[in-house]
Amino acid sequence: MNEQQEPVCGRSKDDLRADIADGREDRAHLATCASCRAVADETRQAWTPLVLLARQPVVAPAGLTRSVLRRVRAARPTATHLLPGGGPGSTRVSGRALARVARLSATAVPGVAAAVAREVTDGVPGEAAPVVEVALTARYGADLQGLAALVRRTVQADLAASTGLHGVRVDVVVDDVHGG
Amino acid sequence: MHTEDAVLVRRAQAGHDEAFEELVVRYRDQAYRVALRLLDRPADAEDAAQEALVTAWRALPGFRGDSAFSSWLYRIVVNRCHDLQRRQRLVRPVDPQDAAASALLPPVADTGETVETRHRVQAVRDALARLPFELRAPLVLRELEGCSYAEVAHVLGLPQATIRGRLARGRRELVGQMQEWV
Numbered sequence: 001m002n003e004q005q006e007p008v009c010g011r012s013k014d015d016l017r018a019d020i021a022d023g024r025e026d027r028a029h030l031a032t033c034a035s036c037r038a039v040a041d042e043t044r045q046a047w048t049p050l051v052l053l054a055r056q057p058v059v060a061p062a063g064l065t066r067s068v069l070r071r072v073r074a075a076r077p078t079a080t081h082l083l084p085g086g087g088p089g090s091t092r093v094s095g096r097a098l099a100r101v102a103r104l105s106a107t108a109v110p111g112v113a114a115a116v117a118r119e120v121t122d123g124v125p126g127e128a129a130p131v132v133e134v135a136l137t138a139r140y141g142a143d144l145q146g147l148a149a150l151v152r153r154t155v156q157a158d159l160a161a162s163t164g165l166h167g168v169r170v171d172v173v174v175d176d177v178h179g180g
Numbered sequence: 181m182h183t184e185d186a187v188l189v190r191r192a193q194a195g196h197d198e199a200f201e202e203l204v205v206r207y208r209d210q211a212y213r214v215a216l217r218l219l220d221r222p223a224d225a226e227d228a229a230q231e232a233l234v235t236a237w238r239a240l241p242g243f244r245g246d247s248a249f250s251s252w253l254y255r256i257v258v259n260r261c262h263d264l265q266r267r268q269r270l271v272r273p274v275d276p277q278d279a280a281a282s283a284l285l286p287p288v289a290d291t292g293e294t295v296e297t298r299h300r301v302q303a304v305r306d307a308l309a310r311l312p313f314e315l316r317a318p319l320v321l322r323e324l325e326g327c328s329y330a331e332v333a334h335v336l337g338l339p340q341a342t343i344r345g346r347l348a349r350g351r352r353e354l355v356g357q358m359q360e361w362v
Contacts, residue, residue, distance in 0.1 A: 013352070014348040014351070014352065017351045017352065017355065018254065018344075018347070018348065018351070021322075021323065021347075021351060031231065032257075039182075042355055042359055043355050045355070045358050045359070046304060046307070046351075046354045046355045046357075046358035048295070048300070048321055049301045049303065049304040050301040050304050050324070052293075052297065052300075052301050053217075053301050053305060053324060054323060054324045054325075054326070056301075058209065058212065058213040058216055058217075059209050059212070060208040060209050060212035060213075060226075060229065061212070061222075061226055063225055063226070064203055064208055064211075064212060064229055064233075065205065065208055068204055068230055068233045068234055068237075068285050069201055069204065070185055071230075071234050071236050072197055072200065072201075072234065073197065076197060093202075097274060099198075100198075103198065113181050114181055114183055114198045116198040116199050117196075118194075118195050118196045118198070118200070120195075122195070123181055131197075133195075135191050135194070135196055135199075137181070137183060137187070140322070152201075173194075173285070175187060175190060175191065176183065176184070176187045178181055
């Protein structure tokens, strides 16, 4: 690589290149200093395509999300729960399915801005009754205690209606408030 | 409505995988893009990004939130890419036909750019790929990802003075290589 001397004015090439890269070159000085101008010109020859490269949109391939989520879900133990009634043959529902019902149910409650739900499996042994935890973002102004109770009743009712499981324990966590 | 990253992280840490899934949707492009800019091979970038996101999920219990989730994720992806490159001892192909990432771009006629511009952009990508990783990473984070000097230092776990030094060397190298290409 051609290592020319530093510009005659005493400014370092490294600093000049940093200025160009950061978009804060001293135009007044460049107008009067030919050797700095030469450094600036050669820097821009690399920086112009670099800026274009930075602007090229890049999106993740669809397979990336799928493979990440598949691995995350596989690492999470899933319980299934026996549903009452019916037969011959048993019907089971997964904890994940219960959590989905709970999330959709909770999200529709007035005063809830957003909700997520999970089946609580830590410390809950195999065939025990399912426990669901709902974490929600409340709308600002809602009475949080009343809202939590309403979400609990609503989720329980929706779970009972869709699965026949009555009185599922629903823990509610209000961990965020959304203003306006 | 947009739930803040910090809330999603907290929920994910409590075991809400749906919250982590939302973080994946938010940051998958960032993870893949920085990996692609570091490795310049789409398949390797996808592997590195996937490993990084799964690593992030496993490491969530230890994430104390003293930095933004996006910075923390940058660090994991950069480390993954460095590991991948070291393991593979990637030899940069000189043949531009081999750079599969460029095959993903639309034909020049459709974009309005000149053939020369596209060649210059390819040349700067090649020049970046020829840099040693320790010079490439700060350049990618600063010039392509737009991170501040402070964030680059935080992501790479180095003092800002060291970062500025590596950026100076990297810029010098890059400019030199582009001069030779001309």
